[in-house]
Structure formats: structure tokens, C-alpha cells
Amino acid sequence: MSLKCGIVGLPNVGKSTLFNALTSAKALAANYPFATKDPNLGVITVPDERLDKLAEFVNPQKILPTTVEILDIAGLIKGASQGEGLGNQFLSNIREVDAIVHVVRCFKDDNVVHVDGTVNPVNDKEIIDTELILKDMETVEKRLEKAKKSAKGGDKLEQKKVEFIQAVLTHLEAEKPARDFEYEEEDKALFDEMYLLTAKPIIYVCNVDEGSVIGGNEMTKAFQERVKDENAEVILISAGIEADIAELETMEERMEFVEEMGLKEPGVNRVIRACYSILNLITYFTAGEKEVRAWTVLKGSKAPQAAGVIHTDFEKGFIRAEVIHYEDYLALKSEAACKEAGKLNIEGKEYVVQDGDVMHFRFNV
Numbered sequence: 001m002s003l004k005c006g007i008v009g010l011p012n013v014g015k016s017t018l019f020n021a022l023t024s025a026k027a028l029a030a031n032y033p034f035a036t037k038d039p040n041l042g043v044i045t046v047p048d049e050r051l052d053k054l055a056e057f058v059n060p061q062k063i064l065p066t067t068v069e070i071l072d073i074a075g076l077i078k079g080a081s082q083g084e085g086l087g088n089q090f091l092s093n094i095r096e097v098d099a100i101v102h103v104v105r106c107f108k109d110d111n112v113v114h115v116d117g118t119v120n121p122v123n124d125k126e127i128i129d130t131e132l133i134l135k136d137m138e139t140v141e142k143r144l145e146k147a148k149k150s151a152k153g154g155d156k157l158e159q160k161k162v163e164f165i166q167a168v169l170t171h172l173e174a175e176k177p178a179r180d181f182e183y184e185e186e187d188k189a190l191f192d193e194m195y196l197l198t199a200k201p202i203i204y205v206c207n208v209d210e211g212s213v214i215g216g217n218e219m220t221k222a223f224q225e226r227v228k229d230e231n232a233e234v235i236l237i238s239a240g241i242e243a244d245i246a247e248l249e250t251m252e253e254r255m256e257f258v259e260e261m262g263l264k265e266p267g268v269n270r271v272i273r274a275c276y277s278i279l280n281l282i283t284y285f286t287a288g289e290k291e292v293r294a295w296t297v298l299k300g301s302k303a304p305q306a307a308g309v310i311h312t313d314f315e316k317g318f319i320r321a322e323v324i325h326y327e328d329y330l331a332l333k334s335e336a337a338c339k340e341a342g343k344l345n346i347e348g349k350e351y352v353v354q355d356g357d358v359m360h361f362r363f364n365v
Contacts (some may be wrong), residue, residue: 003296003346004069005150005275006097010124013105014207016040019072021242022268040072046276046283047269048294050326054285055292057333064293066283068275071097091135095195100129100202104237105211119204121223132197133172140169143194145217164190172198179231201278205271213238214262218244232275237267238318282355285326286310287335303351307361317365321347326356 010015023042044066055063073093094100106123129238139142144165151158164187170183177198181192191199204227206220216224216236218311224234245266248254258266276283284306285292297306303323308315328343338344353359 002069003099003100003275003279003281004071004097005099006071006073006094007103008073008094008128009103010105010127013103013124016072017102017239017243018101018103018205018207018237018268018271019070021239021246021266022070024246024272042070042072043067044070044272046272046294047265047365048283048307050283051285051292051294052332053287053330054287054358057329058287058289060287060289060292062291062293064291066294066296068272070101071098080280091132091197094132094197094200097200099279100200101205101271101275102202103205103207104223106206106212106217106223106236109209119219121219122226125204125223125226129177129198130175133175133177135174136178136196136198137169139194139196140165140172144169161190164235165194168194168196201232202232203271203274204232206234206236207239208236210238210241210261212236213241213267233278235267235274237271242266242268265305282353284353284355284357284359286360287329287358297353299355301353302349303347303353303359303361304349306353306359307363310361314363317363318349319362319364321351322360322362323347323351324358325354326358 007019009015009203015158019040019042021326022044022259045067048065051063051065071093097131104124105119105189106121108119144162147158147162147165151162164183168178168181173176178196179199179201181191181199204223206216206223208217208220212220213236220234220236227234234340245268247255247259258264267293276296281296282299282301283296284296285294287293295306295309297309303321304315304318307321323345324338324343328338328341329335332338332341332343335344
């Protein structure tokens with residue numbers, strides 16, 4: 001399962017610096033708007049200490065973490081929905097991603113210009129919200145026009161579609177993002193096929209100065225107050241610190257630096273995990289001498305679907321899954337010990353995979 005998150009924000013808020021830290025790639029992080037003219041795509045590994053623990057016990061030839069794709073998208077400006085700046089490109093890039101990482105600037109620095117002249121993260125957020133909502137309104141208006149034509153014959157089902165699409169438009173006209181729109185399960189397919197930009201789940205990253213990375217500052221407090229009713233996580237990060245961490249060669253050096261800064265882990269780890277969480281994803285593991293590997297599935301997936309992530313044949317010919325819960329593996333330290341203690345469970349097609357399960361599939365095709 002491939003997951004793609006897009007980093008968005010106004011120019012010069014720290015998007016490319018954060019992208020570089022996430023990927024240790026070298027996107028052009030320059031001090032002027034549109035330094036990133038082409039979207040930069042990076043593939044990053046998802047940090048998971050459970051994978052490292054399993055590898056300690058099994059001592060495999062290979063360790064394979066799960067990954068996330070990160071797209072660094074060119075800075076948006078006011079008027080993007082009408083094609084201003086790199087607006088059209090920006091908006092088409094957002095359509096490609098599964099979740100949005102919205103970076104807002106919460107630091108003052110006279111050496112880094114702000115596109116609007118003043119640093120105000122609440123205002124910056126509202127500029128981007130407005131542009132995305134305007135683009136969604138344009139999409140929904142076209143859809144409404146089409147639906148009205150189909151409903152002219154008096155078909156009740158088509159008329160119901162018109163009412164639903166009109167309700168979505170009214171919601172957007174009230175300057176509310178589509179992700180906050182409530183609908184019945186039966187309308188989900190109709191809602192999803194509109195591919196609305198503001199329906200995508202979102203994480204906010206407040207890019208702060210070094211001294212505010214733990215407790216925040218006045219700007220982050222105002223921003224958190226503004227988004228408190230949204231279903232979104234807010235993460236404080238100093239992109240400068242993250243860039244310094246990314247330049248260190250070894251994991252030991254990185255962790256030493258993190259501790260010196262008074263942090264428990266690099267901020268980018270929290271961003272990656274937040275992307276995972278907001279998309280309702282969980283991890284299961286396979287563990288053998290050849291490899292210990294993490295796999296991504298949607299929360300609520302059943303065993304055959306999880307098997308299908310490895311290979312479609314595994315799902316087609318699924319017979320059963322042998323499952324050890326991670327906590328049991330951690331306590332007993334080997335598959336053999338888990339089996340002996342009765343902690344290896346045989347599960348069928350209806351088994352719902354739990355985050356951290358160590359699984360082995362039996363199949364026949």
C-alpha cells in the first residue's frame with residue numbers, strides 16, 4: 001500500500017527545509033517564493049521501534065520498514081485558485097496526495113522574507129484554506145450543473161443527488177472545508193468521487209524557532225486556538241533543528257543531538273507517524289530468518305486483505321493466518337517460545353488485524 005503526503009504552505013514557511021529533513025534529499029531551500037518549482041518526491045521509512053525489537057530477536061538477513069512518499073509542493077499564494085503564481089500546478093499536485101501536511105511559519109526572522117510582509121500563521125492558514133475551498137466550489141458547481149441536467153426527467157435518485165451536491169456547495173460557501181461535511185454512509189461514494197481538495201485529512205506543522213520547539217510561543221498558541229475545533233493534529237517543529245539532525249551521519253549522533261535539544265525524538269518522526277495515524281493505517285509484521293518486514297494495512301482490515309498486501313495470490317488462496325500479538329513476542333522473544341506458551345493463534349478469514357501483529361499466512365493457489 002503506497003501512501004503519499006503532500007507538504008503545502010505559503011512560500012518561505014520552511015516546507016523544503018522540512019522535506020529535506022524528512023528525506024535527507026536536497027530540494028532547493030532558497031529564500032524566495034517558488035524556489036521549488038517542480039514537486040520533489042521523496043520516499044521515507046516509517047520509524048518503528050517494534051521492527052527493531054523483532055529484528056533483535058530474529059537476527060534476519062534483511063530488515064525492511066514500511067515507507068511513506070512525501071511530495072514537496074511549490075508555495076501557494078493568494079489567487080492560486082484563479083491560476084495566480086504556480087496555482088494550477090499547486091492544486092493539481094494536491095489532488096495526487098492522500099493527506100496534507102500544512103506547514104505554517106511561527107517564527108520571526110528579518111533575514112527570511114514573508115510573502116505578505118508580516119508573520120501571522122492564522123492568516124497564512126486562512127489564505128490556503130480559502131484558495132482550496134474556492135477550487136472545490138468550482139468543482140462542485142460543475143458537478144451540480146451536470147446533476148441538474150440528469151434530474152430533469154424527474155428521476156428521484158438523480159434529484160436526491162442534486163440535493164446532496166447542493167448541500168456540499170452550501171457547506172463550502174460557508175467557508176468550511178469538505179472534511180467537516182457530515183453525510184450518511186450511502187452518500188460516501190458520491191462524496192468521494194468529487195475528489196475535493198479540502199476533504200483530504202490534514203496535519204498542521206508549526207515551524208518554530210529553536211527556543212519554542214518544546215513549549216511553543218504566542219503564535220503557536222493563537223494558531224492552536226484557531227484550529228481547536230478541527231479534526232487535525234498540530235505538531236511543533238523547528239525545521240532548522242531537523243535539518244541539523246538530518247546532516248548527522250549515524251543514528252547515535254542524531255539521538256545524542258536530539259537529547260541535547262531536550263527532545264525525545266526527531267520531530268520528523270512525529271510527522272510521519274501523524275500521517276500514518278490520520279489515514280487510519282496500522283502496521284503488521286512478518287518475521288523470519290530471511291527478513292523481518294513491516295507492512296501497511298487499513299485499520300479494520302481482515303486477514304485475507306492483509307495477506308493481499310504481500311501478494312494477490314496470498315489473498316486469493318487464503319487458508320489461515322498464524323498470529324502472534326506483538327506484546328507476546330516482546331515478552332517471550334521467539335516464535336518457538338510463543339508457540340510453546342500457546343500464544344500463537346490460528347485465525348480465519350474474519351480475523352481483524354491488530355496493530356503490531358506478527359503474522360504468517362497459509363495459502364493455496
